[in-house]
Amino acid sequence: MFKEELMKFLLSTESFNELDESYMSDFDFKHVQGISYEQGYPMLIDCCEVWIQYPEYTWELIDIMGSIKNMISTNTFPDIFIENKQNILAIYFDTENRVRTLISRVHESDNVDEKIIESSIESGIKDEKLMFAGLFYRSNINWSV
Numbered sequence: 382m383f384k385e386e387l388m389k390f391l392l393s394t395e396s397f398n399e400l401d402e403s404y405m406s407d408f409d410f411k412h413v414q415g416i417s418y419e420q421g422y423p424m425l426i427d428c429c430e431v432w433i434q435y436p437e438y439t440w441e442l443i444d445i446m447g448s449i450k451n452m453i454s455t456n457t458f459p460d461i462f463i464e465n466k467q468n469i470l471a472i473y474f475d476t477e478n479r480v481r482t483l484i485s486r487v488h489e490s491d492n493v494d495e496k497i498i499e500s501s502i503e504s505g506i507k508d509e510k511l512m513f514a515g516l517f518y519r520s521n522i523n524w525s526v
Contacts, residue, residue, distance in 0.1 A: 384427040386412055387445070391431070391438045405444055413448045421453035429461045429469075436472040437483060440505075443512040450519070457521045470526060473513050480505040 390408050416424070425446060432442045450456065462469065472479075484502045517524045 383412065383424050384431065387427060387431055391435065391441060394438075394441065405441065408445065409448045413445065413452055416449070416452050418453040418455065421449045422455075422459060424449050426459045426461050429459070429465060432472070433465055433468050436475070436479060439472055439476075439479065440509055440512060443509075443516050447512075447515065447519075456519050462520075463522055466522065466524070470524065473510075476509050476513070477506050480509055 394404065413421075413424075428442050428446045428449070432439065481502050484498065484505055488498050488501075
């Protein structure tokens with residue numbers, strides 16, 4: 382059930398050029414707030430499965446996983462994260478390319494100054510790498526390569 386709702390949510394974000402912060406908090410309020418450990422741990426597994434399939438939603442998925450982990454008070458990731466460590470690291474190492482592609486796609490038909498787009502790209506790369514740093518730091522997995 383959660384996985385279907387997660388996919389529906391992620392796919393719905395494609396139709397918006399500009400999303401405000403409420404799109405994430407709305408999902409969090411509806412699907413994460415008040416969950417128990419027994420509910421949250423399988424949700425982390427669902428998030429990982431979706432993330433490996435759809436790395437373009439990295440920012441959203443890391444945010445959602447962080448909310449789940451905070452709600453259930455754990456730093457332990459399910460084994461699926463360990464099993465997919467190389468895939469997750471590949472997503473991390475592709476951050477610059479992925480963010481550049483996604484932001485460029487959003488602005489491809491706009492008449493936005495290239496400097497503004499480049500600034501947005503650099504900011505997006507920095508933000509996503511900071512999110513990864515938090516994910517890596519607060520986990521039971523040795524992410525060293």
